[in-house]
Amino acid sequence: MPLLINNKETEQLLDMTACMDVLEAAFKEEGLGWATNRTKSNISVPTDDPNLWYRYCSMEGGIKSLGVVAIRIKTDMYSWPFLHGRRREIKYCGAPGNFCGLILLFSTKNGEPLALLNDGYIQHMRVAATAGLAARYMARQESTVLGILGSGGMARTHALAYALVRPLVRIKVYSPNPQHRNEFAKEMSKTLGVDVVPMENPESAVKGSDIVAVCTDAVGPALSGTHLEPGMHLTTVRETELAEDAYPCISRFVEYRAGICEQHYATPESHRPPSLGGSTEEWRRLVELIPSNRRHTLSAVLLGRAKGREDDRETNLFSSEGSGVQFAAVAWKIYEKARNRGLGRDLPLEWFLQDVRD
Known part of the structure; x- marks a missing residue:
């Protein structure tokens, strides 16, 4: 019978090491042609409130060796208020504080549904685990200082992942909300057993850091090229978090994605939401400022076909x-x-099967 698995149960079953291990194997299979994706897709629909939009997001993938295909779907209401001096993306389902993201897992051996899972805990873990795998190959071996912009769930799991691949001794965190950054510092210092320091501004969190992770909900750049230093390894959760002036400063670029996000609208071209969600052709043009021989896929790096770093x-x-x-x-x-x-x-x-043929 199919299983219904919630976030609390998932948290008992999945730690960061296991998440990184299963993803590394899957990415290698994908690089060899034994796994596949359908590109992430968004459908945006306006509401009667001009400041509130609906967005449906889906993505699917299949892996031969595991004998599974999954679809992940999200259904959310979006708004973009100014908070702490910046425009931010706020979402909910039904009412603020509630969210709806589901994963449907199917067997490729007999076609039956295997599981229905909440995606919340998985979402934070799979993003950070992917970043941790990249850092294993891209960050300098002696990296000991992590700078994080953002103090939410993504920031927490990124800290966990980086601590597994590099000998961190200090983490600097900045959030425009002092309470949030102080709470993050207290919690993660206890969790990781390292010095975690809340910073008063983003520049101080970035300066002198070996690894910098940008994990914000801001719409627009959170990190400028003027803040970058030689030897840094950078990760962004959202493509818009890195300012345009930073791309000419990048020596090497590695990515994991199934293509540029497809955008669909229930509006004419003259009417679009303030933020689209996902990668865009405009962002891709910025990436192309980096020499093509220094742009690689994560699968190529994991398979030894490309290097994640050549010098310190x-x-x-x-x-x-x-x-x-x-x-x-x-x-x-x-x-x-x-x-x-x-x-x-x-x-x-x-509940899932029927005797009526399509």
Whole structure:
């Protein structure tokens, strides 16, 4: 019978090491042609409130060796208020504080549904695990200082991932909300056993850091090229977080994505939301400022076909975007563990099957 697996159960079943391991194997398979994605796709629909939009997001992927295909879907209401001096992307489902993201996992051996999972915990883990895999190959071996812009769930899981691949001794965090950055510092210092310091401004969080992770909900740049230093390894969660002036400073670029995000609108071309969500052709043109022989896919780096770093003075950048392969791999790992440990709730298979042919 298919399993219904919630976020609390997922947290019991998946740690960062396991997440990184299953994703590394999946990315290698993808690079060899044994896994595939359908490009991330958004549908944006305006509401009667000009400041509120609806967005549906989906992505699918399949992996031969695991015998699974997954689709991840999100359904959210979006607005873009100014908070703490910047325009930010705020979302919810039904009411503020609630969110709806689901993963449907299917067997490629008999076509049956295997599991229905909440995506919240998985979302934070798979983004950070992917960034951690990249840092294993792209950050300098002696990297000990991590600078983070942002103090939410993404910032927390990124800190966990980087601590697994480099000997961190200090983390500097900046959030425009003093309470948030202080809480992050207290929590992550206890979790990781390293010195975590809240900073008063983004410049001080970035300066002198070996690794810099930008994990914000800001619409627009959060990191400028003037802040970059030789030898830094950078990661952004959102493509817009890095200012245009930073791209000419990048020595090497590595990415993981299934292509430029497809955008669909229930509006004419003259009417678009303030922020689209996902990568764009305009962003791709910025990436192309980096020499083509220094732009690689993460799969190529993991397979040894390309280098993540060639010398200690390189300032390199990793960028990723959600893919179905990520969700298929992680959902499969959770499903297998849930079956073995008796977690999750069984759903009757007959709820999903029918005797009417399409």
